Amino acid sequence: xxxxxxxRRTAKASAQPRRATxxxxxxxxxVGQITASRxxxxxxxxxxxxxxxxxxAMEQLGYVANQVASGLASGASRVVPVLIPTLAHPVxxxxxxxxxxxxxxxxxxxxxxTTEYLPQVESRLVTTFLxxxxxxxxxxxxxxxxxxxxxxxQQVAAGLPVVEFMDxxxxxxxxxxxFSHRAVGAAVADFFADRGYRxxxxxxxxxxxxxxxxxxxxxFRDALAARGLPSHYAxxxxxxFSMALGGQLLAELLHRxxxxxxxxxxxxxxxxxxxxxxxxxxxxxxxxxxxxxxxDLDIASVVRPSITSVAVDQRGMGExxxxxxxxxxxxxxxxxxxxxxxxxxxERDSTAAAxxxxxxxxxxTAVR
Numbered sequence: 001x002x003x004x005x006x007x008r009r010t011a012k013a014s015a016q017p018r019r020a021t022x023x024x025x026x027x028x029x030x031v032g033q034i035t036a037s038r039x040x041x042x043x044x045x046x047x048x049x050x051x052x053x054x055x056x057a058m059e060q061l062g063y064v065a066n067q068v069a070s071g072l073a074s075g076a077s078r079v080v081p082v083l084i085p086t087l088a089h090p091v092x093x094x095x096x097x098x099x100x101x102x103x104x105x106x107x108x109x110x111x112x113x114t115t116e117y118l119p120q121v122e123s124r125l126v127t128t129f130l131x132x133x134x135x136x137x138x139x140x141x142x143x144x145x146x147x148x149x150x151x152x153x154q155q156v157a158a159g160l161p162v163v164e165f166m167d168x169x170x171x172x173x174x175x176x177x178x179f180s181h182r183a184v185g186a187a188v189a190d191f192f193a194d195r196g197y198r199x200x201x202x203x204x205x206x207x208x209x210x211x212x213x214x215x216x217x218x219x220f221r222d223a224l225a226a227r228g229l230p231s232h233y234a235x236x237x238x239x240x241f242s243m244a245l246g247g248q249l250l251a252e253l254l255h256r257x258x259x260x261x262x263x264x265x266x267x268x269x270x271x272x273x274x275x276x277x278x279x280x281x282x283x284x285x286x287x288x289x290x291x292x293x294x295x296d297l298d299i300a301s302v303v304r305p306s307i308t309s310v311a312v313d314q315r316g317m318g319e320x321x322x323x324x325x326x327x328x329x330x331x332x333x334x335x336x337x338x339x340x341x342x343x344x345x346x347e348r349d350s351t352a353a354a355x356x357x358x359x360x361x362x363x364x365t366a367v368r
Contacts, residue, residue: 020061029057041078043107080325081111081129082138083122085210089241089267091295091314092140095165098318099138106326108135115140117210123148136161136325142169142176143211149173161328163321167212168340175328176338177321181212184310184343185219188264188292191345193227196354197262197290200224201232203249203274204266209237213266216294220264232257241266246273247280254281261290262351268293268300271307275350286353296346305349312343 271293296311
């Protein structure tokens with residue numbers, strides 16, 4: 001190496017910020033390096049007085065732990081990656097609150113990744129997060145690419161807890177907390193049929209875009225067929241779902257099936273949009289068209305008419321998922337490895353009337 005190259009390398013190294021070391025933290029706090037390390041890894045094993053001294057030293061020196069190096073050295077970090085489909089819809093927020101509240105209390109940090117409903121992205125994120133040497137992994141859904149499933153199965157066999165959530169699997173990879181989307185669809189179909197509706201529809205996503213929505217549609221169709229009733233559909237692949245899309249889906253249904261008396265929308269935003277579109281067309285909800293949503297978000301109770309919706313305890317699901325993970329990390333075998341948290345239909349004004357025919361406006365079948 002030439003003298004010029006050596007000088008450039010030295011100058012480059014000196015230009016990089018210098019990180020405080022754990023040894024320097026321990027020296028400033030007047031404790032051993034093992035004690036300083038334990039404050040990071042097992043704070044409950046350090047007395048409050050010593051812990052305060054070490055944390056104060058870290059603050060003074062601007063110390064930041066190297067999580068990657070720590071994970072590689074110990075074989076595990078203190079992080080738990082959580083993979084969800086999207087941040088564009090608030091339904092996952094209470095779930096994440098439930099997970100974080102419990103894991104944070106036990107000294108674990110949550111890493112978040114979004115798959116945007118794409119199996120290839122999920123596969124890449126699983127590989128990326130496994131490189132952080134996590135103590136466990138939470139993954140939305142039970143449908144994975146074969147290569148992703150095989151990789152996760154290898155990790156489970158090696159002792160890494162994996163929790164699949166938001167759906168129920170017949171044979172989970174490891175741990176599973178969720179509810180049956182087919183059962184949701186069937187329950188909504190029975191709800192409408194029991195109240196005398198004979199022409200009902202489902203509006204939501206294509207099976208290739210969101211398999212959980214597709215399962216709800218399948219359960220909906222099968223329950224209606226069992227009663228000898230037809231089912232109608234308006235399906236799109238647009239994401240994120242919006243009130244505008246809900247209006248478009250209802251317009252499509254009215255164009256193709258003007259006899260529709262009730263519609264089950266894939267979420268509450270779509271349901272609100274459908275109600276606004278019905279009002280614009282002069283169609284009375286619920287007197288001439290019943291509308292039901294899914295997720296029971298705040299919007300369902302504040303729009304007028306208020307929206308009947310399917311409620312799921314999302315925060316409770318997050319807490320149960322985190323609790324299963326913590327049980328496994330504590331070396332205990334959970335009593336249940338597959339937990340069905342169930343759901344309930346919250347009946348409001350948008351389905352309050354018995355069905356009756358409606359004289360559609362002249363333009364009611366025109367797609368806007």
